[in-house]
Amino acid sequence: KKVSNKIHPTKLTDEHGKVLTEISASDVGVFFSDEEVAKSYFFDQLYYDSALELSNIKTNIQEVVIFTKIPKNSIKIPVAGGKSYSPDFAYILKFKDGEQKLNFIVETKDVSSSDQLREEEKAKIKHAEKFFGGKVKIHFKAQFSNNKIVDLIKQTLSLY
Numbered sequence: 001k002k003v004s005n006k007i008h009p010t011k012l013t014d015e016h017g018k019v020l021t022e023i024s025a026s027d028v029g030v031f032f033s034d035e036e037v038a039k040s041y042f043f044d045q046l047y048y049d050s051a052l053e054l055s056n057i058k059t060n061i062q063e064v065v066i067f068t069k070i071p072k073n074s075i076k077i078p079v080a081g082g083k084s085y086s087p088d089f090a091y092i093l094k095f096k097d098g099e100q101k102l103n104f105i106v107e108t109k110d111v112s113s114s115d116q117l118r119e120e121e122k123a124k125i126k127h128a129e130k131f132f133g134g135k136v137k138i139h140f141k142a143q144f145s146n147n148k149i150v151d152l153i154k155q156t157l158s159l160y
Contacts, residue, residue, distance in 0.1 A: 011071035027071040029053070042068035050110035053088060056149045063153055065100045067091040075105075077124070077131045085124050087140070093157060104156045105132055108143045 009015045011027055025032070029047030031054075037046050038060045047069070048054045057069070068090055076084035091104040107125055114122060125142045132140040139156045143149060 011074040023071060027074075028069040038064075038067075040064045040066050042066055049088070050108060052108050052110040052143065052145055056089065056106075056108065056143075059149055061150050061153055063094050063157055065092040065094050070105075077128050079124055079127050085127075087128055091153065093153060095157065095160060103138050103160075104153065105138055105140045106143050106149070106152065107140070110145050112144055112146050114142065114144070 008017045011023055013019055025045070025047045028043065029049050031048050033046045033048070033054060035046055035054075035058060037044065037057050040060065041057055046054070046057055048057060053069070070086050070088060070090050073084065073086055075086040077086065078084050087105050088108040089106040090102060091106070092100055092102045093104055094100050105128070107128060109117060109121065111117065114125070117125075128140050132138045139159065141152050141156070143152055
C-alpha cells in the first residue's frame, strides 16, 4: 500500500488548499476571553491555554507582522511512542532590511524554568529544537513565565 503525500486538508485549509473561514475554537485553546487581541494576531477571538499565552496574544509588538496560535496537531513533531505534538505560536517577523519571513516558533510554558517541567515536556522541547534546527531557518524557543515574548522576538531578530 502506498503512503499519501497530500498536505491538504489541514486545520486551516480544506482538501483543495483553500483557507477555511473558521476553525474549531478547541483547536487553539481551552479558555476564552473577550479581551482585545493584538493587532497582528491572526484570529479575531481570544482562545488560550495559559495566562502566559493570554499575555502573548494581547501584546502588540512592532517587529511582528502577524502571529498565530498554532492549531493543535497541525505541525506534527514526532515524539517517542509514535505520538506527535505542535508548538504554541508561529511568528512572521519584520527585519531591519524590510524582509518579512516566518522564522520564529514558540512553545509556551507557564512555569519559571525547564526544571519545573515533566520529563515528557522536556523531551517535546528537545524534539522541537531538533525538528526546527535543520536546513530551514526557523528559530525555536521555549518561553517560560519569566520571559517576555517581546524580549524573545528581539533576541531572535538579533541573530540575523
